[in-house]
Amino acid sequence: MQRLTILITALTLSLPMMPAFADGTAAIKARQGMMQLYAFNLGILGNMAKGATEYDAKAASIAAANLLASASLDQSAMWPAGTDTFEMEGKTGAKPEMWSTYPAVLDNVNQLVAAATAMNAVAGTDLASLKGAMGTVGGSCGACHKLYRQKD
Ligand code: HEC
Numbered sequence: 128m129q130r131l132t133i134l135i136t137a138l139t140l141s142l143p144m145m146p147a148f149a150d151g152t153a154a155i156k157a158r159q160g161m162m163q164l165y166a167f168n169l170g171i172l173g174n175m176a177k178g179a180t181e182y183d184a185k186a187a188s189i190a191a192a193n194l195l196a197s198a199s200l201d202q203s204a205m206w207p208a209g210t211d212t213f214e215m216e217g218k219t220g221a222k223p224e225m226w227s228t229y230p231a232v233l234d235n236v237n238q239l240v241a242a243a244t245a246m247n248a249v250a251g252t253d254l255a256s257l258k259g260a261m262g263t264v265g266g267s268c269g270a271c272h273k274l275y276r277q278k279d
Pocket of ligand 1: 155158159160162163165166169218219220221222225232235236239264265267268269271272275276277
C-alpha cells in the first residue's frame, strides 16, 4: 500500500520533471531495461520449470530474488506523460491507455510484486514448488501486456 501511494504521488509529479528527460527517451530505455531484467530472470526460472535446464536451488533463488528486486523498483520516473505509442511511435510499446486509465495499471504492478514475492518464497525449495509459482508470475506479465503493451 505504501508503494502504491508513492507511485501515485510520483506519477502525478512526473510532468514538472519532464525537462530533465527532454524527449522521454531515457525514461523509455530505463523501463525497457527493467522489463529485460524481468524477462532474463523469469527465463532462468522458466527454463528450469520446463526442464530445459536442470533445477538448481541456488540459481533459482537468485533469479527469483532478482525478479522480486526489479519488480520492486520505484518506477514512477520511468513513465512520464507523453511517452506512449501515440506521442512517440516506434520508440515505445506503451499504449496511451496506461495513462488514460491510470491508476488501473497499478493493480498490474501490484499483481507482479505479489507473484514475485510468492515465487521468491519457494523457488529455492524444490522444482515442484517453483513450477507451482510459475503460472501466476507469467500470468501477471501477460495480463499487463494484454492491456498496455502494443504488439510489435
Ligand atoms: C504493469 C504492467 C507490466 C507488467 C506487470 C509487465 N510488463 Fe513488460 N511491458 C509493459 C509495457 C507497457 C511495455 C512496453 C514498454 C515500452 O516500450 O516503453 C513492456 C515491455 C516489455 C518487454 C520489451 C522491453 C523492450 O526492450 O522493449 C519485455 C521483454 C517485457 N515487457 C517482459 C515482461 C516480463 C517478463 C514481465 C513479468 C515478469 C513483465 N514484462 C511485466 C508492461 C508490463
